[in-house]
Amino acid sequence: MEGYVYVMSNKAMPGLVKVGFTTGTPEERAAQLNGTHSPHPVVVEYSTHVPDARAVEREGHLRLRKHREGKEWFRCSRELAINAIKRAAGDLARNEFSRVEQERQQAAYQEQARQHREAEKRARDEEQRKAGLRIAVEQRYGPRLAKCFPSFWSVYGWSCVTVWFVIACFPGATFMGGLFGGAILGFILAFVAKGVLDDRAMKSPAYVAAAAERQRELDAIDRSGPPPAPASSTSTPAKPTVSTRATAPAPRLVRGDYTIEPPTGTIAADKSPEQLARERAARVNQDPAA
Template structure:
C-alpha cells in the first residue's frame, strides 16, 4: 500500500492563488529553463503544467495518475502569456503508470471552510477533484470544497468507502460528514482498502517499489552521462588550449618538406612585361613538381601538382594517385614527358596528416614553418579526422 507521504497533498497557499489539479499524465517532456533549472512539463487533459527543479530526472512518466497544487503565472514578456507552475512539494504520484488502467474510482476526503471541524469521506468513479467541483456548484453551499486527500482504488471504490464509514462511525456527524482529524480519516480508508483487497494493496506496494528501482537505475544512468559530459568538456577545453599553443598550431599548420631534386638555378617565376616583350626579353623554362598527401572519402590519396613555364606559357596541372608509390611513378613519367632541364622535385606533407609529427625546432616561433627533412618514409600518413558537429537538440 502506498505510504501516507506518497499520497499527501499539501494545503499550502501562496497569496490565495493556489489551485488543485490531478489526473493522468500525458506528453511528458523536459528541458533546461533560462534560469538554469530543469523544467519538466506534462499535460492533464488539454492543460499543460510545468514543475521547475534542480533534478534532471522527471518526477512523472506518461500514464501516471497524479495530484498537485499549482499557480498561474505570467511570463515577463510583451504578450504576458500565462503558464501553470506546479508547487514542488505538492506533486504526488497516486498510481504508477503500469496500474493506472486498473483504477476503478477514488475514495476521497474533502473539507469546506464553511464546515469547520468536519470532513466529508466519499467515493467517485471519476476523480476527487471533479467530484469536489460538482459538490461546490450545488445551491446552498456558500464556499467550495477542497480535496484534502484521495486514494485511487483498484477494485470497488464504493465498498472501500462504506467500510471506511464503518471504521469512522463513532465520529459521524451526519451522512458522509465526520468530526475527525485528516490523519484518522486517511488511516481508516487505507485500512479498509487493505482489508478488502490485500493482494491489490500488495500490488500497489510492489508497483511503487519497481518505480523506485527504475528511478535509481535511471539516476545512475544520468550520473554516468553527466560524468561523461564533464569529462568530454574537460578534454575539449584541453584540446582547445593545445590547439591555441605554439606546439598545437605547429601540428595543425606546419609542414615537412623533402627535396628530391632542387632547381639547377632558381627560376624567375615572373613573365616578361609589355616592354620586355617589345625588347624580346625571354625567361627560361622551368617546372616545379610537388607531391602531397590528400584525402578523398576518408582515404589517403597522393596529389601531384605540376607548375611552371614552358615556351612563355604558364603550366599548371594536378593528378591524383591511390598510393605513394603510384605517385612517385607518375612523377617520374611527368618529368620525362616534359623534358625541362631546370626542374625541382619535392614532397610536402602537412603535419595534420602525420600520426606523430616531428617537434618544432628550437628558436622557431612561426607555427606555419616548413621543416626540411631527408626522408618521409618513417611518417605514418593518416586522413585528417572530420570534426563531429553536434546539434543542440541532439541526444547526449
C-alpha cells in the first residue's frame, strides 16, 4: 500500500513519539490527530514516501518493540524512531521530510543573516571612521594650500588700478568714466589673471609639497582598518526553502546516514533475508491485504 510512513510528536507528551503510516499526506494525518484532548498540536518530525507503507511501518515497529508504550506510541527519542524508519525503508525511501533538518537549515540561515548584518555594520562604521579622518586631514591642509593662491580681491584691486592707469592715458577720459570703466574691465581682467596665477600656484614647490603630504595621509587612511571580509560572508545568504520535502526526489542510499544526535536507546538488529521472507509470508497468510 503506497503511502507515507511518519514520526510525530506532541509537546504535551514529552519522551513519546508516534510511528505510523497514512495513504494521504503527513500534514493531513497530523490535522486529524489534533483535537481538544491536547493543549498542543501534533508535529510531524519525519516522513518518507514508500511503495509499501504498511510493511515499512510494521518493520519500524519491530525495530522499536523494546520502546513501545502502547499502540503506535513509543518512548524513545525522535532520532531513534527516525533511524528505525530509515533502516526499515532502506533504498525505497523517497520524498523525505525532516523537521530537524529544516530547523538546522533555518538556524544556519539566521546565523548567516546575523553575520551579514554584523559585517555590513562594521563596514559602515569603518567608512564613517575613515570619512572623519579625511575631513580632519582636509581641514588641516586646507589653510596651508589656500595660502599658495592669491586672493581674488587682491588681484581685482590690482587689475582695477592697471585699467584706470590705461584709461587715464587716453585723451578726453573723464573721472567717472574711468572709474566705472575701470571697475568693469578690471573685473574681467582679474578673472583671467586669477586663472593664470592659480595655474602657476599649483605648480609651485610649496603647493606640490603640501598636496603630496595630504595625499599620503589620505592614502594611509584608505589602507587602514580591518581587511575586507570574504565574499561568501558579506554576500546575502540564500533563504532556505519552507519545506524540505521535494517534489521529484532522486533515489539515494539512506542506510546508516542519518546522524542528528546520539540516539537514546537501541534498535533491534537487522534480520536476515530468509527471516524477513518468513515473517512477510506469515503476515500475508494472516492478512491477505498486506
